[in-house]
Amino acid sequence: MHLSETMNSGFYYLAPLLVFAPLVGLLINGFFGKYLSEKVVGAIASLASGTTFLVAVLLAHSTALNHGQVVQVPFAAWIHAGGLQLDWTFRVDTLSTTMMLVVSGVGTLIHIYAIGYMHEDVRFKHDEARFSRFFVFLNLFILSMMILVSGDSYLMLFVGWEGVGLCSFLLIGFWYELDLLSLPSWSNSNAAKKAFITSRIGDVGFLIAMFLTFWHFGSLQFDAAFQAAPSVAQVSPGAITAITLFMLLGVAGKSAQIPLYVWLPDAMAGPTPVSALIHAATMVTAGIYLIARSAPVYSLVPQAQYIVALVGAATALFAATIAVGQYDIKKVLAYSTISQLGFMVAAVGSGAFVAGMFHLITHAFFKALLFLSAGSVILGIERGHHTHAHHAEPKGKKKKEEHAEVFDPGDMRNMGGLRKTMPTTFWVYVVGTLALAGIVPFSGFWSKDEILLETSLHYPLIYWLLTAAAFFTAFYMGRQIWLVFFGEPRSDAAKHSQESPPVMTIPLIVLAALSLLGGALNLPFSGFHNLTHWLSSTISGVESLPFNWGVAGMSTLLAVLALVVSWFLYGRNPLKEKQIDPLKKPLGWAFTGMENKWFVDELYRAVVIGPYERLAAFLADAVDWKFWHDFVHDTLIVGGFNGLTKTLLDRNVDQRGIDAFFNSWGAFAEWLSANLRKAQNGFIRTYALATLLGVVLILGYLILK
């Protein structure tokens, strides 16, 4: 439907505000942020994000009134070149408004939380410019994400895709000169580079997929491409397979799937609100959105779908096992995010687009909640560390030594017993854990169950991989709860930890409520398939499956069993200070593998990075320096030029040859002018005679010719 027809029947004309509200916010903070107080900067940024959320709500409302009709809001002409006609158009349909609501809703809560978090961060030394820069980046992220989800073509989506990648880079390296312990280090900027470069490998795949799309479908605009897809599939099914698989590479880069997931754990170097917003709730789900958006293309090639599902399921299980062996509170959640993204990719790969989107939404709620709570825990520990250091070490010199001692506030081995000192954080963390573990009636149960149910029907291998991953999920979350919040404090910092201020805990409580109730979006009982019904107007052919007691019972049983096992290992006998993990002994080498992320980083270093560096060194030293510089440049060009110059500068060539030649021309011109000037003698009668003769000649020629 075109805009003009619906202009009066909705709020569609507000769509550009999705992008321009955060733009205004970031311009104000970017130019005047350092003159404004922290509260004003935070309020402006949150307001900008909140406006985006409001617009998203209005757009969703209009879409609902129009029964899920797709509406394209043209905004600006962009590229018109040959057969390529691309405009900046906002696409408002049920899928894009769903993403808009999740991104801007969770984003706004995280903006508010970040006001408190950034103020409390130990690395923050009341540097107002840096404080406002953080919010500029956050608003830029919301802006890019809105371009991504509202784009009406693959290229517009790609603009947002790259934009969020840039924001991810900027925010992972936000403390680019400090490490987690606020010591000078380049580890954060290295993590940022790793994220950027790894995603870039995926982006190459996405780009190739776009080129192929344009080549075979003749358009990058969604509707036009999807319309052309079935006929292309008849002629050259290989093309569609190539498009979908190259797109999968892009998805693997952005949504952290095997083999490109390695950047996401390192991305935890960024401030915790960033981990929650970008690296858990929103940006990393862009890949799932891309596949869901391309559903008409994926539906044509079942083999490619199966590969997508397999990648997702393998990632889900692989990352879940690594999460079991991690000690850093954020690293556990990072691997958990990879694992959950694997669930979503497996879902959209098996054609369960609604289940994937459903899990995307609930995951955004509970994983943002878990990350923000983890941030609250880390800050609580940091506060405890500082008050303790101040009280216990009154003398300046000794205090310095105490600070120099390596203390990692994110290490779960330094925690314990936090449920007493940080009760609010504890309760919301429990809610997040139960949602992630998939316990009835938390939101994660419903969405995960839908994925398991859909896969169990057609893809038994994927179903079992995901079920195993679900077991590990519940286990590592149980382990985390027991290690962090139960038992006795294993460090003085944990003993003196303090609860976070309301500006941080209130967003946590809101997210906890959403994590608890989010399942209501799509309950598997007839009459409650709200999300399925909502998305069915955008993704054709989605159907809702009836509730299956077998699958649900199986996953619940495994989740409860995993929680019990984790209690048995970590809850019954709480970990003591300096005690090694109780899993290490029974599991042996397997646990060593989990602890060390199955040595994937080391493998990549040996197989990819090492040869690449040697190739680069060879190219730089042998090819560039020795061949190009020394031989071609110095020997051939410089040497040849010197020889040529020497020859030309020789007295015989230069003076007697070249100079003499040009001087003779000069002499000729002089002689000629000396003779010609004699004709101009100043007598008018001479000129008149010449004129007369000329006229006679011309007339004579004309008459006699």
Next chain:
Amino acid sequence: MVSVNYYVALSAILFSIGALGVLSRRNTLIVFMSIELMLNAANLAFVAYARTYDTFSGQIFAFFVIAIAAAEVAIGLALVVEIYKSRNNVNIDDVNSLHG
């Protein structure tokens, strides 16, 4: 009616006399008069042909020539006066300071 050939012949004779006068005389005033003679020779030819072919354009052209000749004489005589003031004669061969 007299044949046009006679007029044209007369025009050619007048023109030649004028041309000779321009080329041979040194007095600027005489040169001027010779130029006028050439112009009027041309006028005569214009008018003669105009009558023969029964058109107006030749006659109109003659009027243009007369008007322009009048303007030319006005400027030319002013120049002659100025030349006389500066050199006390009007010998055209003395005015040759632009020679190469």
